[in-house]
Amino acid sequence: MRTMKKIKEIKRWIAGAMVLSTVVVFQGCKIDIPLQDRYTEEAVWNDPKSAELYVSGLYAEFKKFQFGLFPNLGYDNATDALSDIMKYTATTAGNGTVNILVSNANQFNAGSVGLNYWGAGYERIRRVNEFLHGLETKSTLSDEQKLTYEAEARFIRGYVYFWLTRIHGSVIIYENLEQYATKDHPRSSEDDCWNYIANDFAFAAEHLDKTNLDGRATKGAAYGMLARTWIYAASIADNDRKRFNDDPLTGIPQEKATAYYSNAMDAASAVVALANEGLYDLDANFASIFTNKNTKEAIFRVDFSAPLMRHQYDLGFAPPGDAPGNTLVYGVPTAELVDEFEMADGTKFSWSNSVHSVEPYENREPRFYATVLYHGANWKGRTLNLSESNSEGFIPYGSMGDPKRTVTGYYAKKMLDPQNTDFVVNGSTQSWVELRYAEVLLILAEAQTGVNQLTDAVSTINKLRGVRGLPNAYANTKSAVMALIEHERMVELAFEGHRFWDLRRWRKAHTVLNGVQFTGHKYTGFDYEVVSADNTDRSFIGALYYLPIPEAEVQRNNALDQIKGW
Template sequence: MKIIYKYITVISCISLLISCSKKYETEPINRITEDLVFDPVDKNADYAQQFLNGTYLLLPDWYNRIDGSFLDAGTDDALASKDGSSIDNFRNGRISANVLPDNTWSRNYSGIRRANLFLSKIDIVPAPADRKVQWKAEARFLRAYFYFELTKRWGGVPLLGDKVLSLSDQLNYKRNTLQECNTYILSELESIKSSLLPVAITDGDWGRANQGAAMALKARVLLYAASPLNNPGNDLQKWSLATQAAKDVINLNNYALATDFIASLNATRNSEFIFIREQALSQSVENNNGPVGYIVGAGATSPSQNLVDAFLTINGKTINENGSGYDSSNPYLNRDPRLDATIMYNGKMWLSRPVETFEGGQDKPGGNRIQTKTGYYLRKFMGKFENSTSYSNQGHHVILFRYAEILLNYAEALNESSGPVQEVYNSLIAIRKRAGIKAGGDNQYGLPSGASQSAMRSLIWNERRIELAFEEHRFWDLRRWKLAESVLNQPVKGVKITKKQDGSFTYSVFDAAPSVFDASKMYYNPIPYSEILTNPNMVQNPGWSF
C-alpha cells in the first residue's frame, strides 16, 4: 500500500517529536533514526514518550478541518460559506477515488504504523515497568481508534497486526472484512481497558487514554455495528451488546453532565469529558466562524434552516407539535437553549450588538464577500462573548468522547433492544434537563408518555442531532441509520430575512443548495485511487470506479 511506502522512512516516524534535545540537534535531520528515539541509555524515556505524544497528534480534529469547513457542512446541517469548498463534493455527489475531501487513509495508517513501531521498540528503553505497561496500552488504544476511523469511512480495511513494515516487505495486503476489523478493535480494547489503562487521568496527563476512553470507543464501535447499515437483519443481540457497552461506561460513575452547556465545550476539563485531543488556547473558532460584520470574523460556516428547525421549543416539543408555542413571526423566541448556544441568528446579541443577518445587514451585506448562505452563523464552541467587545483565548479541545454521547448511545441501543423502557426516558430527560428544557407538569421534559419504539427512535435521532451538532456525528449517523438516501437528497435550506420600516422582520425559507446522495455507493467512501493503483490486491468499494 502506498501509505506504507510513504511512512516507512524514519524521518516521518519522528517528524512530530523533534525536540530541543542536544542529542537531536547535533544529528543531521536525515540521520535521525528510530535508535535515537528508542534509546537504551535514555533513562527517563523522554524521546520515546515524545514519540507516543506525537502519535496522539494524529487523532481526529473537528474545527474547520476540510478546506476551512466542518464535516457537518457535508450534511443537511450546514453549508460552507465559501463558494467551491471541497466539502461541497459530499453534498453534490461528486466524490470519487480521486476526489475525496475527507481522505484520512494515510493519516490513520501513519498512526497505526507509529503505534506498532512504539510497541516493537519500547522495551529497549530503560523506563519503569509500570510506565511501559501503561504506554503500551495507550499505543494499542490509539491503534484501535485509528482503525475505527478507517472502518467508518471505508468498511473493511487491511489489518496489519503488530507488523512494522519496511521496504523489503510484501505490501500488497488484502482488505479484511468489516467484521474482522471490528473483532480486532474490540479485542484490543477489551485487553487494555480494565487492567492496563488508568481509571482516571491526573491533571498532568489530561488528554491521555484511560479506561473510560477505551470503554467509550467500544460502545461506539458496537453501536455502529448494530445499526441498520451494518446490521440489515436487525440482530437484536448486536443492540444488546451496544447497550451493555454504553451502560458499562455509565456504571463507572466517573462522569456526569456538566451544568453549563456553553462553558462545558470551552472548558480545559470538566466532569463530562471522557477523552479529548488537547489544543492550545486560541481564538481560532471565533475568528474562523464568527459573523463577518465584526472586526474579526470569517463567517466560514452557514448552519442550515433544517438544523434550526430541528431544535425544540422551551417546553420540549418540536416546532410543529400542538402546544409548542412556536411563533413563525418570532422564530427564535422560547426555543431550546441549545439553539442559542449553537447558532448565530438574526437579533442574537454578540460582541455587544445584535447579529444582523437580514438582507443588507452588517452580517449579510451582499456582494462578493464571503458571508452566510443561509441566514445563520455558527456559535457553538465559542466563548461567552455576547456582552464583550473582543475575543479572548478559549479552550477549543477536540472532545472525542463526552458523557452526553454515552447517554444517547445507551438510549438508542436500549430502545432498539428492549423498546422505550424507563431508562431510555431517563437518559433523554437528563440531557434535556441540563439543556434548560422546562420539566412540564409531568416532569417529562416534553417527552410523550407511552411512546412507541418507532416514535422514541425518532426522538433519539433528533436529540443526537441537536445535542451533538458539529461534533462529527451527523455525517456518520445518517449513514449508519441508512437515512442518507432520503435526507441527503433534499435541499439544504436557509432563511431570507427582510427588515421592515417598523423594525420588525419577515422570514422566508428558501432552498440554499441542492443535495445528491447515491445510495448505490455512497454509504461508504471510495478507496483512494493511489491505494488501488499501487496495490493489486486492494478491492474497491462497490459502485466506485478504479
C-alpha cells in the first residue's frame, strides 16, 4: 500500500509539473515526455526529463505569493493592505478580510491565526526533502546535474522557510527525509532558523549558474535572497531586543547584528558584481519594469503566457472605467503613500505648501506617475474624474459592503498593463517580479548603514535615486540615513509585498499601524479634502511580531509548544 501511495504521489506531481513547466517556466521551449500509465520513483530518477519536470513543479510555490498575495487571504496586495500604503475597499468578509484583521488584533489567534502558511509550507518542504533524498540515493543523473538540482531545490526550500520564519520566528527545521520517521519535533531558535535559510541560499548561490531558463533560480537570485535573509536577521537582532516576546526561542542576540549586516552586505555586493558584468541593471523606465519581460532589473520573476497561464491582477485593481461593471478594486493607495512621493526637484511634498496644494499632482517625481492614478490623470485614453459624483470616483469607506470604487481618491497604477484593454476576457500576463535589482541596492544601503558605512550607504541610495530621476539625498547620521532607506523602500517597493514585513522587522509596526486611521483625498470640485479611509482605529500589538502556530499543529505534535504569549 505504501508503494502504491508513493506511485500516486509521484504521478500527481509529475502531471502538475508538466503543466507548470511547459506553460510557465519554459515558455516557448517544447518538451516531449513519453506517455506512461504510471510513474514510479525509479522512473523519475532514471529519466532525466521526468526529474526535470519534478523540480520544475517545485517552483509552483512562488505563485502562492505573486503580486503580494498571501495564501489564506486570497487576494493580490493583501499584505500591503495590512500596512499604511494600501486600503482594501470592502467591509465584508472575503474582499474585506484584511480590514477585519487590521482593525482588531484579536483576530490573530492560535485557532484561526489570520496569516496561516504553516500546513502548505511544510507540505512543500516535505516534497523538496523527498526530492533531495531521491536525488542522493536513487538518481542516475550526472553529478553536475545532481548538484544543479540540489541547488534549485534548496533555493525553493529556503524561500519556504523564509516565509515561515518571517511569520513565526521560531519554527521546526526538517533537514532530511529521515526526520519524518517520527511525528514529534520541536521548534528551533529564530537565530538557527535564519542561519538555516541562509545556508540553503548560500549553497544555491555557490552551485547555480549565472543564467538559467526563465522562471528558474540563478546565482544572482540566490545571492539576492541570501541578502534579503541576512537583512531580516540583522534588523531583528538590532531592533527586537526581546521587548515584545518572552519566548526563549524567538529573537536574535543583539550582538550578532553587526555580523549579520556584514553578511547581507557581502551577499548584496555579489549581486552588484554580477550587475557589473552586465546581467542586471536599474531600468530608467520605472513603469516598464513591471510589464516588460526583458527588463534587466528583474532578478527572479514568475512569468505568465496566454491563454493557459494568466492571472487577474488588472481585474482586481484597475479603475472601474477600464471595464464598467466588472473591475473588483480590491485595494487602493492611501494618502499616506501618495504624500510620501517627493517633488521632481527632490523636496518633500506638503499640503501646507500653497504651491504644492494648488496643483498637488504636478511636478512630482517620476515614480509617483508610475505608481498612482489620481484625479485628472490620463489613463487608457481618458482623463480620470475621481470626484464623488462620478461612477469611478471617490466613495466613503463603509458606505457599501463591497463598493468596487476608490475609498481614498486614488487607484493603484503600478503593475497594471496599460495595453491590456480587455482583461475581463483575456486575463493578464505581465510577470510578477519577486526580486529585483533595486531591492538589492536598498538591502545593500541598509547593511552599510548597519555597519556604520554611512557615506557608502548614501552613495548606494543616490545610485538608485539618480536613475529614478531624483537629485542626490544627503544624510550624515545613522538615524538620518535609515530614514532615507525607509522612505525609499516605501515608495520604490510599493505594492510589491514588502511594507508590512519591513515595519515588523524594524519593530515599528506597533507605532505606525496602531491607534491610527489612514486617509484619502476627496476632490470636492475646488480642492481636496482629507477623509478617513478607516471607520475605526487600526490595531497592532507587540505580540503580532511573532504570530501563533496553528493550534491544530501544536495538538498533533507532542514536541511542539506554542509560541509564548499565545
